[in-house]
Amino acid sequence: MKYGIIGYSGRMGQAIEELFSEAGHQLVYQKDEAGEKELEKPEVIIDFSLKEAFAETVKVIEQKQVALVIGTTGLDQDDFAELKRLAEEVPVIQSFNFSIGINILSELINKVNQYVDQDWDIEISETHHRFKKDKPSGTAIMLGDLIDRDELEMHSKRLGSEFGEHEVDFASTGEVLTLKHRAYSREAFTRGVLISAEAALDLDAGFYTFKDILN
Numbered sequence: 309m310k311y312g313i314i315g316y317s318g319r320m321g322q323a324i325e326e327l328f329s330e331a332g333h334q335l336v337y338q339k340d341e342a343g344e345k346e347l348e349k350p351e352v353i354i355d356f357s358l359k360e361a362f363a364e365t366v367k368v369i370e371q372k373q374v375a376l377v378i379g380t381t382g383l384d385q386d387d388f389a390e391l392k393r394l395a396e397e398v399p400v401i402q403s404f405n406f407s408i409g410i411n412i413l414s415e416l417i418n419k420v421n422q423y424v425d426q427d428w429d430i431e432i433s434e435t436h437h438r439f440k441k442d443k444p445s446g447t448a449i450m451l452g453d454l455i456d457r458d459e460l461e462m463h464s465k466r467l468g469s470e471f472g473e474h475e476v477d478f479a480s481t482g483e484v485l486t487l488k489h490r491a492y493s494r495e496a497f498t499r500g501v502l503i504s505a506e507a508a509l510d511l512d513a514g515f516y517t518f519k520d521i522l523n
């Protein structure tokens with residue numbers, strides 16, 4: 309596959325290039341804060357950059373008319389409306405977390421929801437490396453959206469080089485249930501990005517989540 313990366317020089321961009329190159333894919337387009345470089349037209353573009361880059365990403369996809377796999381966090385409702393508009397033209401695969409474990413955790417939260425009522429306390433905690441800019445993490449927001457509460461306590465820590473830890477606590481007055489996921493390398497995410505980019509080649513235009521791809 310011929311692919312491009314927006315956010316090429318970043319931590320995720322570099323980890324994605326390493327795994328894709330091991331899988332035999334060819335990087336033909338790259339873009340970051342310093343500028344862009346294109347060797348050939350890519351078949352799919354992967355965006356792991358920052359919210360500030362989002363408007364430019366939309367322009368690049370509109371102009372090239374190629375599939376987009378996007379994991380950038382901090383996107384708001386207007387950005388999602390733009391992604392849905394793009395998805396009328398090309399396949400768009402979006403997730404705030406491309407790890408398989410977090411997607412299993414989402415399923416487990418849906419299961420727990422069947423048993424806990426409004427009397428249970430539910431709180432989400434997340435820890436990430438000191439360089440992560442958005443708070444709470446996109447994953448914490450995604451997990452929170454699965455829980456039927458008007459207000460939900462979220463706790464964020466920014467510590468050292470932690471790749472990403474998410475914990476959801478459900479407590480009644482008599483017991484506590486904790487669901488926890490920890491990524492211990494960026495491969496937790498890049499594997500899912502690879503699965504998504506390969507799948508994107510065979511998809512029709514439309515908006516897909518990573519869960520749609522896994523299923």
Ligand code: NAD
Nearest residue numbers: 315317318319320340341356357361379380381404405406
């Ligand atoms: P990083 O700070 O290391 O890299 C950011 C990259 O974006 C750099 O290459 C930078 O040059 C580029 N960039 C910044 N502004 C830009 C602009 N205006 N135009 C083009 N490029 C620009 O960050 P990171 O740790 O690699 O994370 C990147 C993104 O991926 C973040 O939003 C992070 O939260 C997200 N993330 C998502 C997942 C997931 O599974 N969805 C997993 C990990 C990280």
